[in-house]
Amino acid sequence: MKRILIVCGTGIATSTVIADKVRKRLAERGLDVKIDQTKVSELHRGAKGYDVIVATTDVPQSIDIPVVKGMPFLTGVGVDKALDDVERHLAD
Amino acid sequence: MVETITSYINDLGAAVVLPFFIFAFALLLRQGAGDALRAALKIGVGFVGINLVIGLLGGQLGPAAQAMVENFGVELTAIDVGWPSTAAIAFGSQVGAFAIPVGLLVNVVMLATGFTKTLDIDLWNYWHIAFTGALVAIITDSTAAGLFAAAIHMVLVLALADWSAPWLARYYGFEGISFPHGTSAPYVFLAIPLNALFDRTPGLRNWQADPDAIQRRFGVLGESLILGAVLGILIGLLGYGFDDPRGDSILILQLGINLAAVMLLLPRMVQLLMEGLIPISEGAQEFVRSRFPGRDFYIGLDSAIAVGAPAVIATSLLLVPITLLLAVLLPGNRVLPFVDLATIPFIVAMMVPIFRGNIIRSVIAGIVAIGGGLYIATSIVGLFTRAATDVNFEMPQNATRVVSLVDGANPVTGLFVLSGQGSWVGLGVLLAAVLAFAWWVRGHAARPAPEDTDEPADAQTRTSGA
DSSP states (O other): OOEEEEEESSSSHHHHHHHHHHHHHHHHTTOOOEEEEEEGGGGGGOOTTOSEEEESSOOOTTOOSOEEEOHHHHHOSSHHHHHHHHHHHHHO | OHHHHHHHHHHHOHHHHHHHHHHHHHHHTTOOHHHHHHHHHHHHHHHHHHHHHHHHHHHHHHHHHHHHHHHHOOOOOEEEOHHHHHHHHHHHSSSGGGHHHHHHHHHHHHHHTTSOSEEEOOGGGGHHHHHHHHHHHHHHTOHHHHHHHHHHHHHHHHHHHHHHHHHHHHHHOOSSEEOOOTTTGGGHHHHHHHHHHHHTOTTTTTOOOOHHHHHHHHGGGGOHHHHHHHHHHHHHHHHHOSSSHHHHHHHHHHHHHHHHHHHHHHHHHHHHHHHHHHHHHHHHHHHHHHHSTTOOOEEEOOGGGTTTSHHHHHHHHHHHHHHHHHHHHSTTOOEEOOGGGGOHHHHHTTTTTTTTTOHHHHHHHHHHHHHHHHHHHHHTHHHHHHHHHHTTOOOGGGTOEEEOSTTTTOHHHHHHHHHHHTHHHHHHHHHHHHHHHHHHHHHHHTSOSOOOOSOOTTTTOOOOOO
């Protein structure tokens, strides 16, 4: 199963909102994914095993996994485009 | 009759009562009954979970802290139970969940009258206004006064969000977003004058530090799990000593693993509260948006979005050991910083952009904020512990005293406690002051972003673009 990592400042607050939206909206598109959450200060060790990161914050430069901006899932502006990006990276 | 009902509700406890409120709210906001029920139960379960973990924390750290007092005379007896517990106490209090409709109403009125440009859709962080409201309700013995305080706090947070938005837009590159965040926003008050002072201080003006190097060296301090274990072992060593290798090593190692558990489990429990709030949050967003179509305003979000900036993380990492040192060295401090060592990024998140990412300046400001904050927190330990027992959080041995840095050490918390002591008169004065501030910001914020030709210190701030 494809794996998505949601990143925010706490790994708890905004990432939970985003995880909920991403899970529901991808399910509507027929995609079943495994979603984990983390906080950005844990990311300096890297993010092995994930296919795409959705982040509301900046991520360390060392991360070589594709990153999609999480902001649209919070503001509601540009959600479809963000989901398209996530789906595209999952297919890669 | 009323007394019977009140005492019945009190005995039920927040873990039972809050789900009923949430269920009703969710239905009101036209969420399905099934979703509403699940959300409501999750909030109750989150409460139970937080209670369990606080019990573990108090039971483990309490005796060790006491032992440190006996060994070294380091009297850090009020345990920092952190923002997860504080948020739970806030939402579980008599002001509690009512802070959400009250806060939203204040926001809508302020938007409609042009007093703010921010629409705060980050309902989770309404816990900050619920928290000050809860403290004021205890001081004044009046739920109405508590709700009034929460409303005033909402006005203040919105004004601070409007005021700081241009700095944040320039540093983080976010357009149309502001941070009406109860923890991060008040420190803007500190950062703006400090920055002006630093600009005039010859030695400081150009002093820089490299965020990436700091992250490489101190990155481990940002990992809650390891921080918890290491602190546990350290406090254990200081508290229990090593006269009896067998017995002491057992105590010390157990403290290490249990504190690592607290650091990891406490936020997980809060995640349940968060998930439970999602249906309400979505419903409320839709409700407010439909009433302000096409209006130009900032969308108010959690400052969690900003804490990933390299300069914010680097500053926070350096402040972890500094906070512990401050706690030990500052005379009269009683707070043993623990859970909120992981929350320091929120204290500095909105100061860093004002210092244009300069870590030296940010760390100095952080020392001022936390050093002063420890005294604020120390002064409200009794009040905070009372608020915690009011929501039926069980304090082990009944002797444990608790507080938090976020928002227990927050200057705004201090301000509201002080005003609350003046009862309605004090709150009236506070309201007048806060409205005057909001009115000033309204005139001020109409101007373009603050003049500043300097490049941000880390201009290459990586935005998470694909």
